[in-house]
Amino acid sequence: MSDIFNDKKKTLEKEPEEIESTIIPQYKKKNEETENKLSIIMAEFDKLDKEKETHRKFWHQEVDTIFNKLGSLMKSMKENLLAALNSHQSKIKNLIPNMTQTVQQNKEILKSNNVSAVTNYKSKLQEYRNMPTDIDVKLPSLKTNTVQGKELSLELGGYKASLTQTTLSSLTEEVSYLSLQKLLKQAKSITTIPTGVNPLYHVACVGVDEAWVSGGDNTIRRVDIHGSVRDTVTTTSKTLPTDIAVTRQGELVYSDVNNRTVNIVRHGRTETLITTPRGWHPDKLCCTKSGNILISMVTTDFSQHKIVRYQGHTVKQEIDRDEDGEPIYKGGEYALCVVENNNGDIVASDHNAKAVVVVNKSGSVRFRYDGTPARRKKSFNPAHIVTDSMSQIIVADINNACLHILDQNGQFLRCVDNCGLDNPSGVSVDSEGRLWVGLYDSGEVKVIQYMK
Template sequence: MKCMLGLHKSHDAVELSKIIESKKQEIEEETQEIESIIIPSYKEKSKTTDEKLSITIGKLHELEKETGKNRKFWHQEVDTIFNKFDSMMKSIKENHLAGLKSHHSRLSKLIQEMTETVKKNKKILLSKTMSAVTSYKSKLHKYRNMPTDIDVKLPSLKTNTAQGRELRIELGEHQAMLTQGALSSLTDKFSYSLPSKLLDKAKMIASIPTRVKPLGHVACVGVDEAWVSGIDKTIRHVDIHGSGRGTVTCQYWPSDITVTRHGELVYSDVNKTVNIVRQGRTETLITTPPGWKPDKLCCTKLGDILVSMFTTDFSQYKIVRYQGHTVRQEIDRDEHGQLIYKGGALTLYVVENNNGDICASDNNAKSVVVVDKSRRVRLRYDGTPARRKKSFNPAHIVTDSMSHIIVTDKNNACLHILDQNGQFLRCVDNCGLDKPNGLSVDREGRLWVGLLNTGEVKVIQYMT
């Protein structure tokens, strides 16, 4: 009445009862949609996910049974080979089942939350308290956006038994093989892929212009594609023909990039985090402890992530093995308590070899350092056997299917190839590798070498 008769009489007035009635009508319609449409949809999705979970467990169980059956065909190397496959299966189960269980749990929680919302809404509709109605906040938009379904891709198991000659087993992208060299017993030779011999002269298969200058890092994806990055905030996806396949924008420029066994991009940045890109979304995977910053990365075949990190004053380096968010191993001191890696402003690159050795390119010490599973320093390589004109300048480092250790040498425009025991085999220096910087190996066993100044990536075949 004051608004009608007083100073406010210039504006329209609506009875409060009509506003309340309109608001209640809105709540009633919303409650009806949640109860009759959205909750049943979630329940159906939960049922489907539960069925998928059961099917996945069954299939994984069958895969485990199949790998178990093949044990009787393998002799001298059976324990080594199948222990690796068991570990792979355990990791696959943890990754896939954890994702499905998490998705199922989230759906269940949302169903419970929506059921509670319906109950509360019904109480509001019966309530005579105006504040209960006017303070109502809608959750309809949240509930309409159902969580994205989980896509489970299980590896296939393939076996081949040529009695008396060859035994082969393959699980997804990993394979092992035993060959018989004599009738008396099986040899101890087995490998994880087919390439087996170094070429006398390496061959350049392709030269890819990336337009990233300076080019810092290369990480292969499958056979004919790779991620590349420099000192800007963009990581680019290119193929062997030089075509762009997409980009990822970072908050800070990446210190390193790598790819998981499932093809997901992982990168570290100066903001103390290691991040993973899943379905176009960036998630923080690891945050380093206070006083440490992440640097170089390696995704292992069994799903762990190795992170080299340094103190903020560059006085100390270490390599940390993460399984998910959990620290499983730290490598910084040898069996005598001495620091393994040298402090300084340069970087420590890291990779894991097939036998479990941790191979590092210690640029501050100008050497390659190999540490075994018990943190014992197996070897140090300083480049002397290669007899190059300039001093050894090791940087990016990889290993291949034959356990070769391959490291870039920017000073001498070449790659050094060592066997797993640090024995120098040869240099790749005939493919125009001016300032080789990024380095990766694709699934066909070819090297992708990034050139610092030109931004090119050279694809090199160096094994038969």
């Protein structure tokens, strides 16, 4: 015991000595280094803040310059157009007295019976018939594109200016957010919304807690998560909308199969955005992140289906045949549901072929999914389809009252079959990543949490 005591005492004697002579000086040094770093960081961020304010002023000057240029261009266009029209008007006004004088002279010649005046008369009728050519008045339009938080652009005549934003922090946050997103072992129904629309065909989310819904009448309703109707739109042709979608700016778009039109609702007014070619009728819609619209179309006799990409009124892409010239989509009476994935793939639910068909940006077939990996009791019967922030594909299976979830490469991940999804019709994802699934028979919408 005595030896153990002495050994412990010697250890205790060495410990404070080491702490005082070595460790504390190291900590003090480290503290000074950290203090120095803090000072450097404070100074650097003060410097950055001043630099930021300098650039703020510069950017404001640039924006002012853009709009000053725009103003000058508009003024120049206006002056040139007015000058041309004024000149044209002057020509016309000056000719009227000449014509009046000619008429008077002709009448005097006729009254006088002067042979010489009649024989020497030269007609100006053809000259007067050739009215000065009208000035083609083309009023300029200010084209704008506003994608909140991403791009601001405007165009007038030959002048175009744009501001784009891509912040690394937001990209980092998005990557971090996506990496944390995982499928729940068991999806759960958060709430059931009574819409009063029965039967219910389509659902298109707006932001977090609202969605447009449509069904067996020609009224499209915007309902909130509590079932309250916030707004209504009645289709202009009094026919049922074939599908509904929402643009990135939150504007409602719907298709009218009978009139062959795709319409957009802006500030409470409905405008025709696209008229499909004769013999082709618009079915399902998708508003892409780039501002394009994907439309699935069908011929009058239902023999052919295709997907067409529109940029404004212009056709940018048509997808209907593979590399061998064979139809990609099967003919039949059922509509081809369509959506664009984050990687640019165009995903279609081909109800006639009982398959999900995915093509890449250029329209080449990547894969088909026939529901076999899910091992359901009944045959796969795909209907409405949507993709989420993880590029996962979610398709409603009517026969099996469930949702199939695939990754972007067609790998089956899971089925959502525990939320009472009888006859699912209409699938959308809100800005918080929750699924809104419409039920055809009950007219209800189930809000489902399937990610964590």
